[in-house]
Amino acid sequence: MNKTCHEWTIQAPNEFRFTENLKYLSRSSNECLFNIIDQKIYRALAFENEKLLVEISATNETELHVRIPGRSAPIDKPVLDAVSTYIRTWFDLDTNLLPFYELAKNDPLLQKPVHLFFGLRNMGIPDLFEAIAWGILGQQINLTYAYTLKRRLVEAFGERIEYEGKDYWLFPTPESIAGLTVEDLSVMRMTVKKCEYLIDVAQLMAKGELTKEKLLLANDVKAAEKMLTKIRGIGPWTANYVLMRCLRFPAAFPIDDVGLHNSIKLVLQMEVKPTKTEIQTWSQAWSEWESYATFYLWRLLY
Known part of the structure; x- marks a missing residue:
């Protein structure tokens, strides 16, 4: 990471495409937590006592350009580092997707979405x-x-x-x-x-x-799921969604999700939605990649 004043670059992996992730982020016109203007993402972030507007663009598909617009006063290095960490986490830049793409090559459910959306990351919700x-x-x-x-x-x-x-x-x-x-x-x-x-x-x-830390200490997706489902209002679907999008448990799997069922039905051109047993059988090949498999299948619909 090369920082100059309030502008710097973040290098993304080769298996990353900025435009593919930008398309995903653009899917709702009613998104209120970031704006996309001229291929640039603008998002407000808060760290310690600082509230900053962050601009994210790309000089090429795998190099993110970060800028803090409208700010001439000095910003402490820990805050700038926190901005970089947030972006890396949001775009899931530290996950090596090569093994996922390898298993998807011959998978009847994942071949199509991986071909269509190569470079897409499981866009997270870090908070x-x-x-x-x-x-x-x-x-x-x-x-x-x-x-x-x-x-x-x-x-x-x-x-x-x-x-x-x-x-x-x-x-x-x-x-x-x-x-x-x-x-x-x-x-x-x-x-x-x-x-x-x-x-x-x-x-x-x-x-x-x-806290995020307590959930991560569980170090096991089922244990973390149980911690969440003990809370009123959080069932298995919500728990796995949070484990998938925030905690980054690779095996998090909202198997009862309607969108997942509809996507599988679409890919396989089925007359009716798949059963849970069928999904469990197909997903055996996705071990420790259930989260990414779900995300890519969702992308066919959303």
Whole structure:
């Protein structure tokens, strides 16, 4: 990483394509946590006492250019390092995808998505509260409405950075939600249960009882899943979604996901959706790559 002032580059692996990931990030016009303007990603991030707007672009497919626009004052090196770490984590740059691409070559379900989306990374949600909240918001509703709920939550309770007439939002912290009541969340216009679940999770995190570090210490996907499913409002689907997108457990596998079923049905041109037993049989070949297999299959639909 070569840092010059508030601009530097991050080298991505050869099995990375910036444009493919940009297409994925562009899939919803109602995304509220980053903006894409002229092939550049703008996102507000907070580290320690710093709130920064970060611009990410690419000089070529495997070299990311990072800039902190609108900031002339010095920024401490640990903060700049944290920005780089966030980007590497968000784009999952430290995972070697070669073994996944090798197994996908002859896999009847993965051949097509890997061919279509080569270079795509499992775009993460590095913040644990954001990942769990997104999982809760998305329960039993379509993706379009989930984005609407997220925007309501962010714009009602998050902080923002203004730059060149645009607002760039930060996801609410657990502390900002922990002290709220269900009535406070009525602006969300979602079920009382979901409001309760969000507040419960925020309180657990604000008290330090639920942390990313504790989940990672489980060092086993099933053990981490059990830790999450003990929390009210988090079932196996939400738990595996969080383990997949935030904790980066490679074997995280939301096997009951409707989108996964629809994608498999599409690839194999099936008359009906596959059974769980069928999916378990096919997925035996994906050992320790279940997370990426799911993500690539989802990409066929979303």
